[in-house]
Amino acid sequence: MSINLNISAVEMRDKRLGAITSYHGDAQTLLELSEDKKVPVTTRSYSQCSACSEGCAATLTYYVRGAAIVAHAPIGCDAQIASQNYAAKAASINRHIEEIHAIKFLSTNIKEKDTIYGGLEKLRNAIQEAYDRFNPEVIFVTSSCASGIVGDDIESVADEKESELGIPIVPIFCEGFKSRVWTTGFDAAYHGILRKIVKDPKKKQENLVNIFNFQGIPSFNDLLGKLGLIPNYLIPMATVKQLEEMSEAAISVHMCETLGTYVSAVLEEKYGVPEVKAPAPFGIKWTDEWLRAVAKATGKSDLVENLIESEHKKIEKELAEVREKLKGKKVYVYAGDSFAHSIGNLVQDLGMTLVGMTTLHHDQKVDNENKERLNTLKNLIDERGNIPEFSVCNQQPYEVIKILRRLKPDFMIARHQGLTPLGTKLGIPTINEGDVNASVGYEGLVNLGKRIIEAGRTSKFEQNIAKHAKFPYSKWWLDEEPDPFYFERENKAK
Numbered sequence: 001m002s003i004n005l006n007i008s009a010v011e012m013r014d015k016r017l018g019a020i021t022s023y024h025g026d027a028q029t030l031l032e033l034s035e036d037k038k039v040p041v042t043t044r045s046y047s048q049c050s051a052c053s054e055g056c057a058a059t060l061t062y063y064v065r066g067a068a069i070v071a072h073a074p075i076g077c078d079a080q081i082a083s084q085n086y087a088a089k090a091a092s093i094n095r096h097i098e099e100i101h102a103i104k105f106l107s108t109n110i111k112e113k114d115t116i117y118g119g120l121e122k123l124r125n126a127i128q129e130a131y132d133r134f135n136p137e138v139i140f141v142t143s144s145c146a147s148g149i150v151g152d153d154i155e156s157v158a159d160e161k162e163s164e165l166g167i168p169i170v171p172i173f174c175e176g177f178k179s180r181v182w183t184t185g186f187d188a189a190y191h192g193i194l195r196k197i198v199k200d201p202k203k204k205q206e207n208l209v210n211i212f213n214f215q216g217i218p219s220f221n222d223l224l225g226k227l228g229l230i231p232n233y234l235i236p237m238a239t240v241k242q243l244e245e246m247s248e249a250a251i252s253v254h255m256c257e258t259l260g261t262y263v264s265a266v267l268e269e270k271y272g273v274p275e276v277k278a279p280a281p282f283g284i285k286w287t288d289e290w291l292r293a294v295a296k297a298t299g300k301s302d303l304v305e306n307l308i309e310s311e312h313k314k315i316e317k318e319l320a321e322v323r324e325k326l327k328g329k330k331v332y333v334y335a336g337d338s339f340a341h342s343i344g345n346l347v348q349d350l351g352m353t354l355v356g357m358t359t360l361h362h363d364q365k366v367d368n369e370n371k372e373r374l375n376t377l378k379n380l381i382d383e384r385g386n387i388p389e390f391s392v393c394n395q396q397p398y399e400v401i402k403i404l405r406r407l408k409p410d411f412m413i414a415r416h417q418g419l420t421p422l423g424t425k426l427g428i429p430t431i432n433e434g435d436v437n438a439s440v441g442y443e444g445l446v447n448l449g450k451r452i453i454e455a456g457r458t459s460k461f462e463q464n465i466a467k468h469a470k471f472p473y474s475k476w477w478l479d480e481e482p483d484p485f486y487f488e489r490e491n492k493a494k
């Protein structure tokens, strides 16, 4: 990958990785078409819901301890702030962080007048206010559609205030309209952090492992600790110092290639921090492979085989019990790109039958040129075979409801809590796989199995809900029109 941290914004994922948000067919065909970035770009003539890059940038930056955030946006763009603040509290407890993290956030509240006369004075004042009020070590400034369309020069104001205040002021260019794929916002946040916060390494920290993940439980501690390695959980809940030092780490790993591909590739190319080229540790075989790759890259290969053997033994009995209970149960997976593939591997490792999968977007390639074993769809197909019922859809419950009604899975696993009511209203016990760290490693597999079994115990409850639930769709859509993908259209303006 050719990186350029001198430019203010990272190239959009749509172009860089050929990311798409619509596809239906089978997984093998999608994989083959992706080899040459040949998947036809389609959009929808009707969208029920969506998300945007700004939200994904916020998901990372809101949670940096010691940082303040200024959103140069209309107030509505950050309506999520209240729920995120609750999540920050929960994340602090999950991570055993003594000082509960409260998000330090201001919005410039762009209004109509600012879109005519410009909003830079407001931005200057807001940065000053954030500095005075929160005494932060760094201030992130996130852009929005409004500031992007009127062309407010955020970078100049950030540079001006940075010289005046003496702390990094980090512009994050995450205008929602620029990209079809909201995960572009992750790249935007990393790009800003890499440009303005990460320092050149003073020394190599031989045992430090960058882990790009969300704000979940610290589930990597146990396995990495047994190899004498120290996890550096990034970006959510990290301190500014942790961000500064990511260039000193021995290696980078991630719980999801969608999340970690850009930042890991830049760290490898610019600072020589190798990205571990193995599937994320979800499921027995992938965890074995991941551990061996981690151990090899950190000079711990002499420890790893004993560790793998003892971990297998530790879960053997419980895993057999869980597999026995879940054998042959049908499951549908509805989650973000690479993480959906990982869940697909997990459920099949538990003996379940994967009847279909919807990923919320699809990257046709990954950032690192040395992509062997980072292609998660290929890994899944190689491991478990083709998935005949495969679609890519940026949420759109109206589409997925028709698939679920046809396939009638026993369970659904969804990554986002907003998607879980769909399963429940159809009478399908549904797991919200909200904490993506929870299913990591050997114990993570058993825990997921137990959570699925637990969810199955409430199936009567879901069936009751289904009897009374109403959907906001017409009879035509629910019962007469057979094609769930009716609203997909080829995008003429590629």
Ligand code: SF4
Pocket (backbone or CB within 6 Å): 051, 052, 053, 054, 055, 073, 076, 077, 078, 143, 144, 145, 146, 174, 175, 176, 177
């Ligand atoms: S940045 Fe644009 S797409 Fe995102 S919430 Fe604001 S207006 Fe909506």
